[in-house]
Amino acid sequence: MRRYWWEESGIYFQCAGCGRCCGGAPGFVWMTAAERAAVARELGIDGAALRQEYLTRVDGGYSVRERENYDCYFFERNSMRCKIYKVRPLQCRLFPFWPSMLKDKKIWNYYMDLCPGMNKGKYYPPELIKRFLNLPLAAGL
Numbered sequence: 001m002r003r004y005w006w007e008e009s010g011i012y013f014q015c016a017g018c019g020r021c022c023g024g025a026p027g028f029v030w031m032t033a034a035e036r037a038a039v040a041r042e043l044g045i046d047g048a049a050l051r052q053e054y055l056t057r058v059d060g061g062y063s064v065r066e067r068e069n070y071d072c073y074f075f076e077r078n079s080m081r082c083k084i085y086k087v088r089p090l091q092c093r094l095f096p097f098w099p100s101m102l103k104d105k106k107i108w109n110y111y112m113d114l115c116p117g118m119n120k121g122k123y124y125p126p127e128l129i130k131r132f133l134n135l136p137l138a139a140g141l
Contacts, residue, residue: 005105007126013096014121019080020114021095023071029064030137031055031089036062038087064089090137097124097132 031039040050054073055062065073074083082088091098096118101111112118 004102005108006102006129010123010125011097011129012119012121012123014117016115016117016120017080018116019075019077021092022075022082023066023069023077026066026070028058029072029089030091031062031064032137035087035089039084039089042084042087090135094132094135094137097129099133102129102133 036047036050036055039054040047043050045053051057051062054065056065067073071077072082074088075081076083082092096108096111096115101107108118
């Protein structure tokens with residue numbers, strides 16, 4: 001069985017609120033039906049309005065639209081805050097514990113240079129990281 005670089009030491013991470021994970025590069029932020037319903041409630045709109053204004057259909061699923069600079073539509077750069085932070089999608093909640101970032105220390109280090117919260121703050125033991133990786137959405141990240 002393959003062992004990962006973090007399996008013995010765990011990982012430290014504390015969100016610094018910089019917003020760098022919320023934009024600056026193209027990508028997809030997937031939303032399940034339950035997440036869409038929670039976001040619509042949070043915004044005080046119905047599901048159709050949410051889909052029309054904030055989402056785009058991709059390969060049979062829904063992803064959050066991006067602005068021209070690739071920022072997430074829910075990220076408010078002037079305040080450096082997420083408009084839907086309380087109900088943000090699981091994909092956002094899991095950052096930086098995405099399989100694509102955890103599989104290789106070089107990839108982690110690349111993102112560490114972009115995210116000031118990586119390798120700082122709260123300790124996440126290997127057992128918890130493994131649970132994150134087993135969440136249904138994590139497989140696609």
